Amino acid sequence: MKRAMVMLALGGFSSLLLNAQFGGILNRAKEKVEGAKQKAKPVSDRAERAIDNFTPWNPQEEQEIGEATAAKMIAMFGALDTPKLVRYVNLVGQAVAQYAPRQVPYRFGILDSDIVGAFALPGGFIFITKTALEGMSDEAQLAGALGHEIVHVSERHLESAIRSKKNSAWAVEEAKSKTLPTPDYLRKKADAFLYDMFNMRLSQDKEDGADERGTLMATQAGYAASGLLEFLRTLSAVSAKPENQRAFGQLLSTHPSFDARISHLTPIVERSAKSGKTLEARFRGTVK
């Protein structure tokens, strides 16, 4: 009994000592956690404020972010180095971009990837993949596909989408960079932008609008209105095969289904003039 009492007393004494020794450390750790929470709060607050005060990038910001994201895209996928082909894609793009409501220096590149896709970056940088080009059969199809991307740039679709979501990588990065300015600001912004671009689905009305107005711009330039529609039909047929999932996974995870886009675009194309050009021979002479 006596021995038990001694043990109990010793135990109590030890815990008092331990508390005195380490209690301070624990309290300081708690304070640090609270401090970190308080520091992080401005970031989330700023991210929330950013969505309430959406102001488009000014032209210089848009160019800088566009250049940083374009460099990263080229680093990731590689760009075709064939001057004749790159020049041709640029000329078709410029022909359509003449009719874009917002004029920025539109520039077009070809990515060396087996996925089917096209990407619109800030500042007028537009990329199409080599495999998407392989799926086209005439110049009107290329003009329609580039027209779709030009509308995304012209109407700032992705910019407004990523800045209107509290949880977008961009919103978080933007808020962080305002709290803690870093020297690699542009690289981080480019990373965040591309992360959102590869993972965020634009609204159906924005995609439908890009199909519709992209087609309209291509017809204004003199191309057949059916260009984009025909290309979507080709993609719909090829993507139905399960073995082609890898080539279409990225596109279909961020866009509506081909069938939905075809349904929306068909009546618009049917109402359009039938006098536009497909320029199949010029396309085959350059691309194929």
Place this chain on the structure above:
Amino acid sequence: MRPLPFWLLVLSCLALAQQTEQKKEAPPPPDQKQDSAPLFKSKLGYRSSKTTKESTTLGFNGIDPSGKVDQKMMATSPQTADQEKVTNMSANRPSAADLKSFLQEGGLNSK
């Protein structure tokens, strides 16, 4: 001296073990480019900025089996050569005269 069935059993076990070992060595490295059958009838044979003498196309490089861009690819950092290509994209934009001639050749409209 052991009976023949015993030695047969030992030999089969050895053969099975060797086969399993070979199977373990079989899978290709995960980052290796995987060529697939062409998606469309024609295939562009052009080389890109990232291809080497050994590889003429990057194929599905950086794309996971579901078709999404993988995390490793997202971590790629642009080098000076990539930035130069972006500068060239701006410098090599077709001039107004080039565009005019292209539009005329195709019977397209000029704004």
